[in-house]
Amino acid sequence: MSLTHAILTSLLERPCTGAELARRFDKSLGYFWQATHQQIYRELGAMERDGLVAARGLPSTRGQQRHFEVLEAGTAELLDWCGGQGEPRPIRDELMVRIRASAVLGTVDVTRELRRHQGLHEETLQRYQLIDAKDFPPAVNRSAADELQRAVLQAGIAFERSWLAWCAQTLHDLSHAAQQP
Amino acid sequence: MSLTHAILTSLLERPCTGAELARRFDKSLGYFWQATHQQIYRELGAMERDGLVAARGLPSTRGQQRHFEVLEAGTAELLDWCGGQGEPRPIRDELMVRIRASAVLGTVDVTRELRRHQGLHEETLQRYQLIDAKDFPPAVNRSAADELQRAVLQAGIAFERSWLAWCAQTLHDLSHAAQQP
DNA sequence: TAAGTCATGTAACGAGTTACATGATTGA
DNA sequence: TCAATCATGTAACTCGTTACATGACTTA
Numbered sequence: 001m002s003l004t005h006a007i008l009t010s011l012l013e014r015p016c017t018g019a020e021l022a023r024r025f026d027k028s029l030g031y032f033w034q035a036t037h038q039q040i041y042r043e044l045g046a047m048e049r050d051g052l053v054a055a056r057g058l059p060s061t062r063g064q065q066r067h068f069e070v071l072e073a074g075t076a077e078l079l080d081w082c083g084g085q086g087e088p089r090p091i092r093d094e095l096m097v098r099i100r101a102s103a104v105l106g107t108v109d110v111t112r113e114l115r116r117h118q119g120l121h122e123e124t125l126q127r128y129q130l131i132d133a134k135d136f137p138p139a140v141n142r143s144a145a146d147e148l149q150r151a152v153l154q155a156g157i158a159f160e161r162s163w164l165a166w167c168a169q170t171l172h173d174l175s176h177a178a179q180q181p
Numbered sequence: 182m183s184l185t186h187a188i189l190t191s192l193l194e195r196p197c198t199g200a201e202l203a204r205r206f207d208k209s210l211g212y213f214w215q216a217t218h219q220q221i222y223r224e225l226g227a228m229e230r231d232g233l234v235a236a237r238g239l240p241s242t243r244g245q246q247r248h249f250e251v252l253e254a255g256t257a258e259l260l261d262w263c264g265g266q267g268e269p270r271p272i273r274d275e276l277m278v279r280i281r282a283s284a285v286l287g288t289v290d291v292t293r294e295l296r297r298h299q300g301l302h303e304e305t306l307q308r309y310q311l312i313d314a315k316d317f318p319p320a321v322n323r324s325a326a327d328e329l330q331r332a333v334l335q336a337g338i339a340f341e342r343s344w345l346a347w348c349a350q351t352l353h354d355l356s357h358a359a360q361q362p
Numbered sequence: 363t364a365a366g367t368c369a370t371g372t373a374a375c376g377a378g379t380t381a382c383a384t385g386a387t388t389g390a
Numbered sequence: 391t392c393a394a395t396c397a398t399g400t401a402a403c404t405c406g407t408t409a410c411a412t413g414a415c416t417t418a
Contacts, residue, residue: 001377002278009282019397032277039378041399062398063385075286082282082289086275088298090305091340094267096213096333097183101190101263103329105256108263110329117269124271147358148284148291151351152277159272162343170332177328182405200369220406222371243370244413365418372411379404387396 002086003043004052006033008070008078011053015069018044031128031156044068052077111174118167125160128153183267184224185233187214189251189259192234196250199225212309212337225249233258292355299348306341309334 010016010024021044022037035043047053052074055066070078095117102108136142136150191197191205202225203218216224228234233255236247251259276298283289317323317331 002273002275003377005282006278009278009285012285017397018399022397029281031271032281033273034271034378036379037398038380038400041397042377045399061385062383063387063396065386065397078282079286079289082279082286082291084279085294085297086279088276088301088344089274090212090215091337092183092214093270093336094183095269096336097187097190098263098267099329099333100210100213101186101259103326104190104193105260105263106326108260110263113266116266120269142358144355144358145284145287147354148280151347151354152280154350155274155277155347156272158343158347159340162339163269166332166336166339169335173328173332174325177323177325184405198369199371203369215406217407218370219372219408222369223405226371242413243411244368244415246369246414363418366416368413368415370411370413373409374407375409376407377405379402381400381402383398383400385396385398388394390391390393 002033003035003039004047005078005081006035007040007043007047008052008074011068011070012075012078015056015067017065017067019065021068028131031131032152047074111171114167114171114174118164118171121160121163121167125157125164128157128160132157183214184216184220185228186259186262187216188221188224188228189233189255192249192251193256193259196237196248198246198248200246202249209312212312213333228255292352295348295352295355299345299352302341302344302348306338306345309338309341313338 006025006029007021010021010029016024018037018041021040022035025033025035025040044053048055048068050073051071053068054071055068095113098113099110102110132150132153136146136153139146142150187206187210188202191202191210197205199218199222202221203216206214206216206221225234229236229249231254233252234249235252236249276294279294280291283291313331313334317327317334320327323331
């Protein structure tokens with residue numbers, strides 16, 4: 001499961017608490033994997049049981065901070081998984097279902113929702129571009145690790161651009177469609 | 182939930198059995214929403230209980246074909262949902278986690294997996310383009326419904342192209358990265 | 363009539379979401 | 391000390407996947 005490996009990766013970069021992990025998933029990790037704090041605590045619990053990570057100090061108590069770090073077995077697990085394979089996920093987007101539904105219903109206007117998505121993707125793109133400018137200033141020769149980190153962000157940027165181009169094209173095509181079927 | 186509405190949409194286009202629905206999800210519906218036959222039967226059962234769809238003839242029996250059609254309440258539900266809003270889903274891709282993991286581990290080569298994905302996206306793109314050529318031959322003035330149907334397919338095509346461009350760029354960047362961090 | 367296939371269905375589990383609860387810490 | 395906030399945690403539910411089971415139909 002990828003959440004385990006995303007957590008291992010983040011903890012390897014720097015050990016931290018569950019809440020800090022949740023914050024990272026809201027920020028930099030968020031553009032390629034998401035998780036709520038409930039998922040994270042549940043997963044951390046399972047990983048602790050399995051001996052992949054360990055909390056420094058106290059046993060599990062409400063309200064008490066617990067700093068997690070990756071154990072050897074955790075690194076081994078990540079290494080093993082990282083060299084493996086996984087299939088790409090096809091799109092699964094509600095907006096597409098709405099569009100198909102409106103095609104069969106014939107009476108619903110989806111252009112409003114389309115424009116709204118356009119705005120949302122606009123915002124996301126700007127956010128990603130800001131991170132890109134801040135974290136990856138122009139350089140002649142980046143390290144392999146930097147290049148890999150940047151690649152993930154670039155994927156996010158590419159997708160947002162792709163969405164925006166599609167939104168614009170679709171709005172254009174729809175405005176030129178025949179009024180009567 | 183979108184599966185309900187995807188099923189309603191497909192049944193409105195043409196009533197059919199659960200197995201036929203599963204086949205449609207494997208084909209044309211599949212490029213924007215996926216579902217296995219188990220999910221579909223479960224959902225059809227729930228929708229039948231809720232009075233959104235009805236099976237012509239027999240009560241539920243193993244092995245016996247059951248043709249479903251949309252009831253008025255089903256059309257009403259779809260109409261209502263279709264005019265609503267939904268947030269775009271951020272990417273959640275295993276490959277991205279692998280890349281980030283390999284960045285922190287430093288010893289795993291992901292270019293092999295990257296190239297494999299490139300091939301897979303190549304195939305998917307070709308499949309979509311074939312559907313496009315077959316279902317939407319060049320026309321001066323398409324109906325709104327056709328334009329909407331085509332928009333969904335175009336989104337799939339745009340994404341595959343985006344993936345391919347990203348794969349190529351990333352492989353290029355990685356080959357030029359500094360050998361020593 | 364036996365083998366193979368098709369349509370339907372059940373069971374169990376894993377992943378993700380939503381709502382809520384409780385102990386610790388901070389600062390007015 | 392009271393309120394607000396933070397970190398952690400529980401419970402219940404939905405969605406999705408995997409594995410398997412069974413009745414009907416086809417055809418060799």
